[in-house]
Amino acid sequence: PATMTIMVEDIMKLLCSLSGERKMKAAVKHSGKGALVTGAVAFVGGLVGGPPGLAVGGAVGGLLGAWMTSGQFKPIPQILMELPPAEQQKLFKEAMAIIRHLEWTDAVQLTALVMGSEALQQQLLAMLVNYVTKELRAEIQYDD
Known part of the structure; x- marks a missing residue:
């Protein structure tokens, strides 16, 4: 049987x-920055214009925050390969729960087995x- 590290890989x-x-x-990376901008602009709006300023600041900040985080998408394969070992281990456990009934000798065979099953x-x-x-608090996008 393959060793644990090889199985995780x-x-x-x-x-x-x-x-x-x-x-x-x-x-992933810039979503926190977007939230900070939203909060900061809403706060300034509230200081300047009271409750109505807070609403306007929140709306403007939200748009600014969304604009700042847009286009910061990274391919998921790249994100997965950059995960620390502990996170890869978590993903490994969750994936193993799904494919535990399969028998494979390497990544190529495993991928072929999974690609053959839509389920x-x-x-x-x-x-x-x-x-x-949930874990990375990231937003997912699919390119068509």
Whole structure:
């Protein structure tokens, strides 16, 4: 049987193949910055114009924050490969719960097995989307 590290690498390669094929991207890094801008502009609006200023500031700040974070999407395969080992381990455990019944010797065979099953692809993608949105607090985008 493959060692744990190799298995984790296989799973990461599989998830990269799946998300890469779907052209999935996520915005992670700058989402906090967008929230800060929204809050700061709303705060200034409130100082300057009282409650109505707060509303206007919140709206302007939200637009500014959204504009700042747009276009900051990175391909999910790239994000996955940059994850620290502890996070890769988390993803590995969640993926293993879905594919534990499969037997494979390497990432190529594993990917072929999963690509042959629409149901497995859907389960793994749902798990991945859930992980990226909950754990990484990222927004996901699909390029058509």
